[in-house]
Amino acid sequence: METKSKNNSITAALMLCTAAIIWGGSFVAQKVGSGVVGPFMFIGVRTMLGSIVLLPVIWMMHARGRKVDTYKAPDVRKSVRWGVLCGVFLFLATVLQQVGIEFTTAGKSAFLSALYVVFVPVFSAVAFKKKVGWNVWVGVLLTAVGLYLLCIYGTEDLTISRGDLITLACSIFFAFQIMAIERANSKKNRVDGVILSCAQFFTAGSLALGGAFLFENIDFNAVLSVAPALLYSGILSCGVAYTFQVLAQKKVEASAASLILSSESLFAVLAGAFILGESLGLKEIFGCVFIFAAILLSQLKKSKQ
Numbered sequence: 001m002e003t004k005s006k007n008n009s010i011t012a013a014l015m016l017c018t019a020a021i022i023w024g025g026s027f028v029a030q031k032v033g034s035g036v037v038g039p040f041m042f043i044g045v046r047t048m049l050g051s052i053v054l055l056p057v058i059w060m061m062h063a064r065g066r067k068v069d070t071y072k073a074p075d076v077r078k079s080v081r082w083g084v085l086c087g088v089f090l091f092l093a094t095v096l097q098q099v100g101i102e103f104t105t106a107g108k109s110a111f112l113s114a115l116y117v118v119f120v121p122v123f124s125a126v127a128f129k130k131k132v133g134w135n136v137w138v139g140v141l142l143t144a145v146g147l148y149l150l151c152i153y154g155t156e157d158l159t160i161s162r163g164d165l166i167t168l169a170c171s172i173f174f175a176f177q178i179m180a181i182e183r184a185n186s187k188k189n190r191v192d193g194v195i196l197s198c199a200q201f202f203t204a205g206s207l208a209l210g211g212a213f214l215f216e217n218i219d220f221n222a223v224l225s226v227a228p229a230l231l232y233s234g235i236l237s238c239g240v241a242y243t244f245q246v247l248a249q250k251k252v253e254a255s256a257a258s259l260i261l262s263s264e265s266l267f268a269v270l271a272g273a274f275i276l277g278e279s280l281g282l283k284e285i286f287g288c289v290f291i292f293a294a295i296l297l298s299q300l301k302k303s304k305q
Contacts, residue, residue, distance in 0.1 A: 012251035016260040019241035019248075024267020026237035027110045028275050029229035030101050036226050038216035039098035043091070044208030045223065045230050050238025051201035057194055074192035082184035082191055083199025086177050090242075091204035093173035095211070096166050103163025110268030111288050112167040117258045118143055118294055119175035127179075139294035146290030149283050178258060185250050193246040201238055265292065 033042045101109045118139050125131065184191045212218060223230070249257050269288070 009251055012248035013260060015244040015248040016252065016257055017263070019244040020261050020264040021267050022236045022241040023261075023264040024110065024269075025271050026233050026241075027101065027264075027268040028271045029232045029237070030098055030109075031105075031272070032229040033226045033233070034098060034102040037219075037222050037230075038212060039095050039102075040208045040211035040216055041218065041223065042098055042226075042230065042233075043094045044205050044210075044212050046205075046233040047087075047090070047094070047201040047208060047238055048205035049230065049234025050242065051198050051205055053235050053239035054194055054198040054201070054243065058198060061192075061194060074195065075190040076192065076195060078184075078189050079192045079195040080199045082180065082189070083196040084203045086180045086184070086196065087200040087203025088207070089173050089177035089180060090200055091207040093170045093177060094204065095208060096170035096173065100163045100165075100167035100170060103161060104167060105272060108164065108284070109167050110265040110272075111291050112164060113171050113174060114262045114265040115143060115168065115171040115291070116174040116178060117262045119172055120178055120258055123175055124179060135297050139297040142290050142294035142297065146287045146294060149287030149290060181246055181249055185246075193250065194243060197243040197246050200242070262292075 030042070037045075097109065097113055100112075104112075122140070181196075183189075184196060185193075245257070245261065252260075265288075
């Protein structure tokens with residue numbers, strides 16, 4: 001039994017690593033799509049694709065009579081309700097991320113988005129009265145230094161760029177989404193992870209497409225021109241990676257899960273460098289180091305426990 005549990009944990013960790021690698025590459029796909037397709041349309045098509053991809057998976061699971069555990073079948077209604085809530089947070093996070101990436105690099109967007117790892121324990125302390133250790137507050141200080149080095153250009157212009165600020169806001173909603181998934185995965189809810197993911201994507205997609213038809217000029221030729229980026233973002237980043245996250249968080253603690261997922265920022269920097277030819281100056285690289293150190297430190301104490 002202990003060996004089986006250990007194997008499940010290893011499998012879950014590998015699923016999170018795979019999700020982080022896919023998300024790292026998705027920053028390049030989003031960068032390619034930005035400026036060509038409006039953010040609402042890009043996110044709408046992307047998340048709807050993720051929802052559609054999961055429909056046959058759900059059908060096959062129910063055809064086999066899949067259960068959450070040996071005794072209890074999943075609660076479909078709760079799975080959908082939690083999926084809708086997560087979908088609202090995902091919609092807000094991804095739209096802000098897509099808007100922000102138009103004005104910054106894929107690598108910087110990835111590092112700023114990864115700040116959800118610091119925000120999660122801080123918000124949990126405020127909302128759920130969870131104790132926050134000294135390591136988190138030191139992490140917040142390191143984050144402030146890192147943001148200054150990463151986002152503030154030159155010694156005369158003491159401002160953060162619009163893209164940096166928007167991307168920073170998206171990380172707050174990613175933190176809410178992770179916290180919602182953690183609470184949804186409690187045993188009393190008997191949530192089915194794939195159904196939750198499908199409902200999450202459908203909700204985010206519906207909101208985004210509604211925003212596209214209300215606020216954007218729809219150009220289907222432009223959508224077709226970035227089809228590879230949309231297919232990658234929809235099928236892999238949404239359909240596969242986010243579902244891996246939901247399923248893996250059943251076996252891995254939120255703190256450890258967020259630590260693994262935060263490595264997406266490193267993969268994004270590598271992908272941006274190799275595919276888009278992006279580069280960071282020495283000041284920006286030190287900023288990334290400070291922020292990643294904050295991410296590691298914010299999880300260090302819990303990971304040891």
